[in-house]
Amino acid sequence: MEDQNSNPTSANNEPVDHFTAALQTIKESHGDKISEKDEERVLGIREAVKLGDKVKAEEHLIATKLESSWLYEELMKHPEISIALREMSIFGL
Numbered sequence: 001m002e003d004q005n006s007n008p009t010s011a012n013n014e015p016v017d018h019f020t021a022a023l024q025t026i027k028e029s030h031g032d033k034i035s036e037k038d039e040e041r042v043l044g045i046r047e048a049v050k051l052g053d054k055v056k057a058e059e060h061l062i063a064t065k066l067e068s069s070w071l072y073e074e075l076m077k078h079p080e081i082s083i084a085l086r087e088m089s090i091f092g093l
Contacts, residue, residue: 023042026078
C-alpha cells in the first residue's frame with residue numbers, strides 16, 4: 001500500500017485530472033490556436049501540481065502569462081484549473 005502522507009496529491013489525483021480535462025477542453029475549443037509549446041506549458045503546470053511543487057507551478061503559470069496570454073486567460077477561467085490551484089493552497093503546497 002502506498003504511503004499517502006509522502007505526497008498529498010498522491011492520495012487525491014484530482015488536481016492532475018483537472019489539468020488533463022482543462023487541456024482537452026482547450027484543445028477542443030482552440031485546437032487551431034494551441035501550439036506544441038502551449039501544450040508543453042500546460043503539461044509543465046500539470047507536472048508541478050502532480051509533484052506538489054507550488055513554486056514550479058507558479059513559475060510555469062507566470063511563463064505562460066508572459067509568453068501566451070490567451071492560454072493563461074483560458075486556464076484561469078477554466079473552473080477545473082481554479083479548483084486544482086485552490087486545492088494546492090489548501091494542501092499547503
